[in-house]
Amino acid sequence: MYHLDNISQQKGNTHILHGINLTIDENSIFAILGPSGSGKTTLLNILAGIDRPTDGKFLNEDGQVEKGIMVFQDYRLFPHMTVFKNITFGLKVKKTNSSELKQRAKDIMETMGISELIDRYPDELSGGQQQRVALARALILNLKLLLMDEPFSSLDEALRIEMLDFVKELQRKFQLTIVFVTHYKTEAYMLSNKVAILIDGQIMQVDAPKQLESNPQNLAVARFLGQANFIEGSLSNNDFVSPVYSGKVRTVTEKGVLYLPFSGQLQLNKTEYPAFKGNILEKKWMGSNLERITIEIDQKTVYCDLASESVDENKTYQFYFSKLPVVF
Amino acid sequence: MLTKRKLILLLSPFCLFMLFFFFSALAKSLITSFGYYPLMGMEKLSLHYYTDALNDKVFLRIFFRTFIFALFSAGMACFIGTVLAFLFKRNDNPFTKPFFKLAQLPVMLPHIFIVLALIQLLSQTGLVSSLLTKIGIIHSYNSFPLLLNDQWQIGIILTYLWKEVPFVIVSLVLVLRQMDNRYRIVADNLGATKWQTFWKVSLPLLMPAIVNAFIINFSFNFGSYEVPYLLGNQTKEMLPVYIYDLYVQGDYTQLPMIMSLNLILSVFSIAFAGLVLWLSKHLPGGHTGGI
Numbered sequence: 035m036y037h038l039d040n041i042s043q044q045k046g047n048t049h050i051l052h053g054i055n056l057t058i059d060e061n062s063i064f065a066i067l068g069p070s071g072s073g074k075t076t077l078l079n080i081l082a083g084i085d086r087p088t089d090g091k092f093l094n095e096d097g098q099v100e101k102g103i104m105v106f107q108d109y110r111l112f113p114h115m116t117v118f119k120n121i122t123f124g125l126k127v128k129k130t131n132s133s134e135l136k137q138r139a140k141d142i143m144e145t146m147g148i149s150e151l152i153d154r155y156p157d158e159l160s161g162g163q164q165q166r167v168a169l170a171r172a173l174i175l176n177l178k179l180l181l182m183d184e185p186f187s188s189l190d191e192a193l194r195i196e197m198l199d200f201v202k203e204l205q206r207k208f209q210l211t212i213v214f215v216t217h218y219k220t221e222a223y224m225l226s227n228k229v230a231i232l233i234d235g236q237i238m239q240v241d242a243p244k245q246l247e248s249n250p251q252n253l254a255v256a257r258f259l260g261q262a263n264f265i266e267g268s269l270s271n272n273d274f275v276s277p278v279y280s281g282k283v284r285t286v287t288e289k290g291v292l293y294l295p296f297s298g299q300l301q302l303n304k305t306e307y308p309a310f311k312g313n314i315l316e317k318k319w320m321g322s323n324l325e326r327i328t329i330e331i332d333q334k335t336v337y338c339d340l341a342s343e344s345v346d347e348n349k350t351y352q353f354y355f356s357k358l359p360v361v362f
Numbered sequence: 363m364l365t366k367r368k369l370i371l372l373l374s375p376f377c378l379f380m381l382f383f384f385f386s387a388l389a390k391s392l393i394t395s396f397g398y399y400p401l402m403g404m405e406k407l408s409l410h411y412y413t414d415a416l417n418d419k420v421f422l423r424i425f426f427r428t429f430i431f432a433l434f435s436a437g438m439a440c441f442i443g444t445v446l447a448f449l450f451k452r453n454d455n456p457f458t459k460p461f462f463k464l465a466q467l468p469v470m471l472p473h474i475f476i477v478l479a480l481i482q483l484l485s486q487t488g489l490v491s492s493l494l495t496k497i498g499i500i501h502s503y504n505s506f507p508l509l510l511n512d513q514w515q516i517g518i519i520l521t522y523l524w525k526e527v528p529f530v531i532v533s534l535v536l537v538l539r540q541m542d543n544r545y546r547i548v549a550d551n552l553g554a555t556k557w558q559t560f561w562k563v564s565l566p567l568l569m570p571a572i573v574n575a576f577i578i579n580f581s582f583n584f585g586s587y588e589v590p591y592l593l594g595n596q597t598k599e600m601l602p603v604y605i606y607d608l609y610v611q612g613d614y615t616q617l618p619m620i621m622s623l624n625l626i627l628s629v630f631s632i633a634f635a636g637l638v639l640w641l642s643k644h645l646p647g648g649h650t651g652g653i
Contacts, residue, residue, distance in 0.1 A: 082551050103551060110548045114566045114647045124552035127562070155649050171552070 041090035065222035068232035074215035102179035109168040111156035182214035253362035265292040297339040307355035395621035411622035428601040432583035443530025451538040517593035566647030573642040
């Protein structure tokens with residue numbers, strides 16, 4: 035178990051991180067998800083020992099200060115070195131003997147499927163190949179903690195999915211602890227079962243992907259995760275009033291914003307929580323037997339995802355909440 | 363996207379200039395150096411001016427001296443400039459920032475200004491000598507060591523360093539700032555010490571810029587006339603001064619020989635630059651992928 039113990043970072047008058055407390059399980063993949071400028075890279079730099087926090091510590095299970103090896107967003111392969119020299123750089127500076135160095139390089143290149151690239155220079159490699167070399171350069175060090183900064187943002191869609199699977203495989207094979215930061219929630223959800231949401235230098239929520247989507251802890255998290263309707267209204271006790279819906283709600287904060295995620299919250303099957311009657315303006319096919327429905331209620335528009343062919347355009351339907359809706 | 367016609371039109375002034383001025387002058391020099399100079403009734407083509415020059419011990423001695431001298435001055439300028447560039451690379455430091463600005467000044471000044479400034483400063487009746495005499499460190503002007511027109515060509519070396527060290531600094535600092543700390547951070551994260559990072563990462567990445575600066579400095583030093591003429595020692599002549607002295611003697615029958623010396627100097631300078639570039643490709647940092 036790794037512990038981030040009250041880590042804060044301040045540069046000049048700017049507070050980048052505010053008292054980050056986290057625990058990260060060993061032999062797991064942990065995602066830090068947040069918008070640009072939220073302090074993700076700063077936090078990762080602290081875990082890599084590149085930056086020193088103004089306050090707090092990053093400790094391992096034994097209470098020792100820990101330092102991870104980083105795979106950078108732009109890979110940062112040394113441009114003047116061949117793939118072999120890039121991969122063995124960390125062993126070379128530790129003065130590992132030549133035969134061991136060659137054997138470890140051979141093994142890791144085979145694992146990464148890059149043996150044929152041994153004499154190439156970084157500018158002769160594709161994005162995916164560069165990422166494999168960057169991973170090999172880190173993994174050859176028999177590390178425990180691997181840090182990845184926006185690891186898949188430079189790759190195209192097909193390659194991204196291939197690399198996601200490959201990283202999972204590597205994690206299992208080497209029993210690594212991987213901490214990676216991203217601003218793509220799908221990436222975070224596909225790779226990790228535990229995701230921390232970092233917004234404005236603060237950890238807002240740490241949860242499994244499903245929990246994050248169904249139960250965001252505050253409006254900032256809900257807005258960041260997106261894919262939801264945010265309906266403004268007024269609130270007294272647990273009664274919400276708005277042009278779209280008026281009735282009982284579960285109040286999380288008192289800002290008076292009704293949170294209706296596109297999927298999972300609205301349905302046509304009757305429940306004990308009637309929502310509203312609405313006219314179907316438009317249907318858009320979303321793939322996987324799913325349609326995004328545009329519903330008009332009293333000149334307001336609400337979106338929700340339903341199974342294909344559940345509704346017809348220009349018809350009015352009664353909608354229900356699957357559970358008591360949340361107001362932030 | 364520029365059309366082919368537009369491109370030709372835009373490039374034509376440069377091409378015309380090169381064709382008429384540079385290549386015609388080069389062709390004229392080449393033909394003259396082969397002994398074809400009809401003005402003086404010399405019309406037979408021959409290589410003997412070249413073979414004579416390459417068998418002339420005086421010429422070879424001067425050539426070798428000039429080469430060693432240009433090599434030493436350019437090497438020193440690159441060494442000192444590289445060390446200072448690493449000190450000046452941080453542009454957020456309140457101390458290095460003004461020093462870097464100051465270091466850029468000599469790049470803009472002509473060589474002749476620096477020659478005259480050095481004469482004012484370092485001649486036996488110059489400012490430094492007067493100051494040392496006044497404060498009693500030396501007894502008289504005559505006790506001040508001969509730094510200009512001396513046997514070791516110290517005046518010329520100082521002029522070149524004064525001008526070329528800032529040139530190296532400016533060239534390298536721009537590259538270093540572009541590189542910022544990206545690769546240093548990676549090396550550090552992979553466990554390298556500061557010294558290992560310098561030798562294995564920073565210096566090789568800087569090598570192409572150092573080699574370019576070295577070639578420019580060497581070519582200038584090897585072919586420079588005015589600085590050795592004003593600050594050099596008469597008994598230790600440099601090649602450009604030797605060639606120019608022959609030229610101004612006004613003996614036109616010597617012109618083919620002078621042109622052959624001139625071309626030997628030029629071709630050697632280009633060939634040496636080519637050799638340095640070729641060697642640099644095989645040094646660490648020879649392949650940088652355009653960074």
